[in-house]
Amino acid sequence: MVRILIALRRTVLRNQLARTNPAMLLIGAGLVLLSALGTIWLGLVAYPNHAAATDVLALVFLLWVGGRVAQSALAGDAVLRPELFSLLPLDRRRLARSLLIVGLLDPAGVFMAIAFAALIARAAGLGAAPTAVAVVAVILSLALASVLSTIAGAALGPGSRRGHDVGTIVTAVALSVVAVAATLLPALDTALRRGTVPWLANALTWLPTGWGPVAVQAAARGDWLAVFGSLAGLVVLTAAAAEWWPAVFSRRMDAAARPACAGGARPGRWSALPRTPTGAVTAKEVRMWVRDPIRLTCLLIAVIVGAAVCAIPRLTSGSYLVLPYAGILTAIIAGACACNLYGSDGTSLWLTVMSPGSSRADVHGRQAAWLIVVGPYTVALTIAFTALSGEHAAWPWVLAVLPAVLGGAAGLAPFSSLVSVQPLDETGGPTPAYSLKVHIALVAVALTAVVPVAVLVAAHAWHESWLSWVAVPVGLATGAALAASLGGLAVSRLQSRQVRILRVLADAAR
Amino acid sequence: MTAPQSRPGPLTDAEGVPALRVAGLVKSFGDTAAVSDVELTVGSGSFLGLVGPNGAGKTTLLSMAIGLLQPDRGTAFVLGQDVWSKSGSVRAKQLIGALPDGLALPQRLTGTELLTYLGLLRGMPEDVVRERAAELLDVLDLAHAGRTLIADYSTGMRKKIGLASALLHGPRVLVLDEPFEAVDPVSAAVVRAILDGFIAAGGTVVMSTHVMALVEQVCDHVAVMAHGRILRTGTLSAVRGGQTLEAAFADLVGAAPARGLSWFAS
Numbered sequence: 147m148v149r150i151l152i153a154l155r156r157t158v159l160r161n162q163l164a165r166t167n168p169a170m171l172l173i174g175a176g177l178v179l180l181s182a183l184g185t186i187w188l189g190l191v192a193y194p195n196h197a198a199a200t201d202v203l204a205l206v207f208l209l210w211v212g213g214r215v216a217q218s219a220l221a222g223d224a225v226l227r228p229e230l231f232s233l234l235p236l237d238r239r240r241l242a243r244s245l246l247i248v249g250l251l252d253p254a255g256v257f258m259a260i261a262f263a264a265l266i267a268r269a270a271g272l273g274a275a276p277t278a279v280a281v282v283a284v285i286l287s288l289a290l291a292s293v294l295s296t297i298a299g300a301a302l303g304p305g306s307r308r309g310h311d312v313g314t315i316v317t318a319v320a321l322s323v324v325a326v327a328a329t330l331l332p333a334l335d336t337a338l339r340r341g342t343v344p345w346l347a348n349a350l351t352w353l354p355t356g357w358g359p360v361a362v363q364a365a366a367r368g369d370w371l372a373v374f375g376s377l378a379g380l381v382v383l384t385a386a387a388a389e390w391w392p393a394v395f396s397r398r399m400d401a402a403a404r405p406a407c408a409g410g411a412r413p414g415r416w417s418a419l420p421r422t423p424t425g426a427v428t429a430k431e432v433r434m435w436v437r438d439p440i441r442l443t444c445l446l447i448a449v450i451v452g453a454a455v456c457a458i459p460r461l462t463s464g465s466y467l468v469l470p471y472a473g474i475l476t477a478i479i480a481g482a483c484a485c486n487l488y489g490s491d492g493t494s495l496w497l498t499v500m501s502p503g504s505s506r507a508d509v510h511g512r513q514a515a516w517l518i519v520v521g522p523y524t525v526a527l528t529i530a531f532t533a534l535s536g537e538h539a540a541w542p543w544v545l546a547v548l549p550a551v552l553g554g555a556a557g558l559a560p561f562s563s564l565v566s567v568q569p570l571d572e573t574g575g576p577t578p579a580y581s582l583k584v585h586i587a588l589v590a591v592a593l594t595a596v597v598p599v600a601v602l603v604a605a606h607a608w609h610e611s612w613l614s615w616v617a618v619p620v621g622l623a624t625g626a627a628l629a630a631s632l633g634g635l636a637v638s639r640l641q642s643r644q645v646r647i648l649r650v651l652a653d654a655a656r
Numbered sequence: 657m658t659a660p661q662s663r664p665g666p667l668t669d670a671e672g673v674p675a676l677r678v679a680g681l682v683k684s685f686g687d688t689a690a691v692s693d694v695e696l697t698v699g700s701g702s703f704l705g706l707v708g709p710n711g712a713g714k715t716t717l718l719s720m721a722i723g724l725l726q727p728d729r730g731t732a733f734v735l736g737q738d739v740w741s742k743s744g745s746v747r748a749k750q751l752i753g754a755l756p757d758g759l760a761l762p763q764r765l766t767g768t769e770l771l772t773y774l775g776l777l778r779g780m781p782e783d784v785v786r787e788r789a790a791e792l793l794d795v796l797d798l799a800h801a802g803r804t805l806i807a808d809y810s811t812g813m814r815k816k817i818g819l820a821s822a823l824l825h826g827p828r829v830l831v832l833d834e835p836f837e838a839v840d841p842v843s844a845a846v847v848r849a850i851l852d853g854f855i856a857a858g859g860t861v862v863m864s865t866h867v868m869a870l871v872e873q874v875c876d877h878v879a880v881m882a883h884g885r886i887l888r889t890g891t892l893s894a895v896r897g898g899q900t901l902e903a904a905f906a907d908l909v910g911a912a913p914a915r916g917l918s919w920f921a922s
């Protein structure tokens with residue numbers, strides 16, 4: 147059965163690859179390969195002591211395993227979905243075991259194996275026994291990562307809508323943490339080498355992803371009890387996860403066969419909004435931001451990454467310098483989240499097309515909803531973190547830049563959503579092109595603050611503090627002007643192109 | 657925005673104007689001609705069934721007729737209003753109630769929220785929206801699913817909420833693509849009663865379907881479509897020509913004789 151499943155997966159993947167942009171594929175594979183090779187380098191460099199090396203390698207193992215499991219939870223297995231086999235007369239335990247073995251042969255494992263070779267590279271400098279322990283630890287860590295990602299894909303990945311909704315949100319948090327840690331890897335690496343964050347070092351070595359590096363360190367100092375304990379821990383955990391897998395698999399199969407249960411949407415909490423066309427769109431959009439897992443995920447990522455990137459320098463080096471800008475960074479990321487609203491909504495655009503004269507209301511309602519959802523917490527985050535930081539010089543900066551970014555993003559959201567509309571993939575998830583659009587939108591939203599920043603830079607260069615306060619009304623005016631002008635452009639574009647955009651979305655949905 | 661009509665009433669200002677007129681519509685996808693120069697006139701107060709095999713071009717034709725798909729050539733008129741002209745399209749879309757096939761509804765809204773959103777989006781007064789939405793949900797047996805998201809609706813429930821959306825603003829012409837697909841027999845009877853009432857009040861219905869028996873029960877006019885062309889159109893009895901609609905349809909589209917599978921005999 148394993149051979150049949152591998153052949154099936156290979157055929158479907160080959161067909162999928164034929165429809166994928168080869169440049170996009172090469173860039174993606176190249177970046178992951180570079181990251182894997184970069185990880186090996188961490189196993190070759192010198193460390194002040196064994197503990198520092200163990201901590202750093204435990205961190206990168208966590209990032210790789212966390213990223214792999216989170217990616218699997220978000221996308222699931224694109225080919226061998228459990229539902230595919232629900233009508234076949236196959237023994238479920240045998241099928242589950244076969245899928246687990248197929249999961250071990252996933253191409254993602256190759257990149258992880260390259261990255262995990264960092265531990266073997268580190269152990270090679272410590273002697274033959276640590277090297278042998280490192281080889282065993284790498285194999286066990288790879289097996290654990292594979293089993294966990296298979297379980298995460300079935301339990302949280304695309305399938306039943308409710309499971310996927312929860313899974314997407316859980317995954318968003320995990321991916322955000324991994325992304326923040328990966329972005330701040332140099333800072334964390336330095337902090338771990340210097341031993342300035344003992345709580346983090348402890349946490350990393352207690353997690354199962356740290357047990358491999360811990361075993362190698364123990365082998366180097368001849369502590370064979372610790373070696374045996376760490377490796378046995380990995381074996382037991384992997385075996386326990388593999389034993390749990392058939393139950394998860396079976397539950398997924400049963401869930402797929404059950405009809406959807408009545409949901410629990412909370413009714414009418416937006417009655418304060420005007421009962422007008424714009425008010426109707428605003429209420430609908432606020433609900434979408436709260437209920438659509440892709441949108442909610444993006445907002446969660448915005449707040450976690452925005453707050454963490456600005457707060458981590460405080461934790462690692464004691465610097466408060468960037469703390470006031472957490473709200474602004476959150477607003478920029480949340481603005482980029484709104485760059486493909488029509489693509490996310492899919493063919494329901496036909497309702498706007500069939501409601502004459504509704505384009506203006508549709509655009510303005512989407513702008514209002516984004517501001518209602520994002521505005522309050524980014525303003526609160528900015529005020530709280532700036533006050534907490536004690537960086538009084540940051541006040542004119544944040545008060546000038548935040549309104550420009552909020553207004554700019556509110557303008558860009560509907561406009562960019564109508565440029566190069568990216569439909570969702572067949573599982574309802576974002577495509578690589580969608581992700582690329584979000585990254586471009588990140589830059590575009592950040593650029594909306596250019597005018598007040600220019601005033602602030604001039605004030606700083608000329609040492610004119612009054613000028614820095616002039617930037618505040620400039621920021622407010624910039625935000626208002628961008629929201630109005632880009633909103634106006636979006637209305638014209640929606641009026642003139644709605645049928646064409648609907649066609650793009652309908653073609654993708656076939 | 658002009659206030660919507662409160663209910664479909666008899667035509668007084670457009671006496672003799674067809675409810676729907678398709679004028680030389682053409683649409684190709686690549687090298688495939690989906691709709692080839694189609695002319696079709698649906699009189700006011702008619703119930704027309706558009707029938708045809710899979711891939712005949714029914715959905716493409718109806719999408720162009722109501723303004724959801726840009727034709728390569730030709731246009732359509734709803735009660736004399738050109739669907740594809742700038743001035744006429746607004747009025748035409750106020751007169752149309754549409755249930756397209758294969759296009760989504762906002763998945764994360766409940767049925768009540770969807771109808772409220774659509775009613776207010778069309779500029780209807782709030783109290784009218786509330787009353788009509790409640791009545792539509794009640795009559796279509798969707799009231800019990802008040803807090804259920806459309807994403808959790810069954811296919812039949814989606815058809816019914818789609819029909820409710822099409823009826824909410826009081827259109828004069830209903831264009832329904834496969835309205836009875838996956839709808840249970842009890843609900844189908846309710847839908848038929850609603851459509852009968854709509855016709856009795858002076859409205860017009862154009863409905864695509866594969867079910868010939870249904871057309872014979874509810875429609876007074878039929879158009880048979882195949883390979884992007886209308887092969888025959890007229891009253892039900894004229895198109896049937898003394899046989900069943902299914903037989904007449906098979907004659908028109910030239911259906912091959914049905915065959916069994918060879919291995920069943922072995």
